Amino acid sequence: MGDHSNGNNKGILNKISETQVWKAIFRTGIPRNRRQRMMVMLNNVFLHLHPVRLPKHAVKVKYTWCMGGLSFFVFLVLTVTGILLMFYYRPTVEYAYGDIIDLKEQVPLGIMREIHRWSAHLMVITVWLHMFRVFMTGSYKPPREFNWAIGVVLLVLTMLMSFTGYLLPWDQLAIWAITVGSNMAGATPMVGTSGPGSSLLALGDVNFITSSSDARFAMIGGRFIGEAALLRFYVLHCIGLPFIIMIFMIVHFWRVRKDGGISGPT
Amino acid sequence: METIKHFINTVCRPQIIFPVILAVFFFIFPPTERLLAANKKLGLYKLWTQKGGIALFCGLILAFVFGLTDPNFTKIVTKPDNVPIVGLIFLIVFFVWFSMKQAWENDARIAQGGKPKEADDAKEKILVWPDLVYIEFIALILCTVLLILWSILLKAPLEEPANPTVSPNPSKAPWYFLGLQEMLVYFDPWIAGVLFPTVIIIGMMAIPYLDTNKKGGGYYSFAQRKTAVSIFMFYWLVLWLFLITVGTFLRGPNWNFFGPFEPWDIHKLEALTNINLSDLVYMTWLKQRLPQNIFLREIGGFLVLLFYFGALPLVLAKTWFKELYARLGPVRYSIFIVLLLLSVSLPIKMFLRWVFNIKYIIAIPEFFFNI
Numbered sequence: 001m002g003d004h005s006n007g008n009n010k011g012i013l014n015k016i017s018e019t020q021v022w023k024a025i026f027r028t029g030i031p032r033n034r035r036q037r038m039m040v041m042l043n044n045v046f047l048h049l050h051p052v053r054l055p056k057h058a059v060k061v062k063y064t065w066c067m068g069g070l071s072f073f074v075f076l077v078l079t080v081t082g083i084l085l086m087f088y089y090r091p092t093v094e095y096a097y098g099d100i101i102d103l104k105e106q107v108p109l110g111i112m113r114e115i116h117r118w119s120a121h122l123m124v125i126t127v128w129l130h131m132f133r134v135f136m137t138g139s140y141k142p143p144r145e146f147n148w149a150i151g152v153v154l155l156v157l158t159m160l161m162s163f164t165g166y167l168l169p170w171d172q173l174a175i176w177a178i179t180v181g182s183n184m185a186g187a188t189p190m191v192g193t194s195g196p197g198s199s200l201l202a203l204g205d206v207n208f209i210t211s212s213s214d215a216r217f218a219m220i221g222g223r224f225i226g227e228a229a230l231l232r233f234y235v236l237h238c239i240g241l242p243f244i245i246m247i248f249m250i251v252h253f254w255r256v257r258k259d260g261g262i263s264g265p266t
Numbered sequence: 267m268e269t270i271k272h273f274i275n276t277v278c279r280p281q282i283i284f285p286v287i288l289a290v291f292f293f294i295f296p297p298t299e300r301l302l303a304a305n306k307k308l309g310l311y312k313l314w315t316q317k318g319g320i321a322l323f324c325g326l327i328l329a330f331v332f333g334l335t336d337p338n339f340t341k342i343v344t345k346p347d348n349v350p351i352v353g354l355i356f357l358i359v360f361f362v363w364f365s366m367k368q369a370w371e372n373d374a375r376i377a378q379g380g381k382p383k384e385a386d387d388a389k390e391k392i393l394v395w396p397d398l399v400y401i402e403f404i405a406l407i408l409c410t411v412l413l414i415l416w417s418i419l420l421k422a423p424l425e426e427p428a429n430p431t432v433s434p435n436p437s438k439a440p441w442y443f444l445g446l447q448e449m450l451v452y453f454d455p456w457i458a459g460v461l462f463p464t465v466i467i468i469g470m471m472a473i474p475y476l477d478t479n480k481k482g483g484g485y486y487s488f489a490q491r492k493t494a495v496s497i498f499m500f501y502w503l504v505l506w507l508f509l510i511t512v513g514t515f516l517r518g519p520n521w522n523f524f525g526p527f528e529p530w531d532i533h534k535l536e537a538l539t540n541i542n543l544s545d546l547v548y549m550t551w552l553k554q555r556l557p558q559n560i561f562l563r564e565i566g567g568f569l570v571l572l573f574y575f576g577a578l579p580l581v582l583a584k585t586w587f588k589e590l591y592a593r594l595g596p597v598r599y600s601i602f603i604v605l606l607l608l609s610v611s612l613p614i615k616m617f618l619r620w621v622f623n624i625k626y627i628i629a630i631p632e633f634f635f636n637i
Contacts, residue, residue, distance in 0.1 A: 139484065
């Protein structure tokens, strides 16, 4: 097989690539020559994130560390494993912890939660390293200032995604970590009960900012971490924040291209 | 052995290690010409060579291996949720070295009138299919393999079911927020948990507008943008990653400090001798009772703050930051100096705490307004 010079005895891959089905899906055929290699980038919606040609420094791992791409990839891993986990997990105080136990003990080959959790940690790390690389190559400089700001938003969103997910196993680690984190919201100036100036927002004796009407309450839907907080964090973790982060990701990738592609010496 | 461990425990105390880092840091990442000259004289730039990297890495691994002989160190380092931070420490050391190595190499090329390495590479154009696509493909496979191995070898942690009536001691936020939690030692939650995160986000977004240096875009370099790199490294390595490391590994029950080889003793007592600036002014210096009037009581703190944020920027603009002011102009300079002073307030507050036991500069607990 695979003797390309002999027309009568083509390789199986070649035969497949000449079928009508293959041609209907992949317009370009197997990218062998220069023209096909350019067309394959243009004709595929996913590959089309990339330009067709790049200066050589831009593909060197030495320069990019692959960290931006890996952050996106780990995000996709998190999406897939997250969807699988949603099959098993119910966000109520009654079921949440038991569902996690079931996930560990009843589901065959159950490492989805592990992959999800470690990917979440990994994504925080890759995003930080991506930011560090971008800083060290001075890639935030004009004309890429705005995209750096989008990147900062994405970094914050990544940590918020991880933070909201931290509560869902509903174990001691989860609720107390979130208690520590959400107590901060209660100290927000003006709008948190234990924040400075909260007593200024009052009409006579009626205080507007109380422990059941402040920033912390809005965040966790109660005065302590309970049923409402679990549901809120679940919805934010699975729907709300992914929705927002995807919008910013679209802008981020779009702007990489529109701001002149990957940075390089001018 | 015990003596060495005891020595390390002592040295790791924030009161000792932080000043040491502060003293060494600006020689390793010099922000000015003078410090750069000192760096060269001391030969510190040799860290960013092949040999330096090997030494750095061997040192780090040896320290870890030595640490793992101790049960207390092993216990805290191998906690499932702490494993990523151990990995992070190695990755950070590697990538700081890796970027600085390329930066110094480029600096040498530029100093000889050449162009950075990236400029040589950039002359050649390549096709994304296959030259980039296959690199990405390999990176994805390696990443997947890493995640699967990691997931098989290390189970995700699951503790007792949530119980709102039993709080673990210490209660820690997720590790990436432990830098903020560590700041809680020195500032109230409204500053450490609300103001500082906001300022950090705004400050990071402001970087491209405050760094007006046109050089050094699109390639690794240090000499051309040493001030920017030095400041960034300080925030990133010292005020963020170092504080996270301290918060994760060296803070135990009651958020007390514990050395890496010290068991987490729940009954460890730390003497609380902290006083407010107003106590210091009225009771220690003037030997009288605190005034009833809040404003009068805290006047000292207000004056300090007024000087710090009101007068100091002007004084600095006329002296130390004269050139910087000329380069940035009034608007950029104002934003820069406010961000700088806010962030420098953390080390200042640390030293005030350690040296003078000062808790608050302004203490108005009546309105939860403590600084």
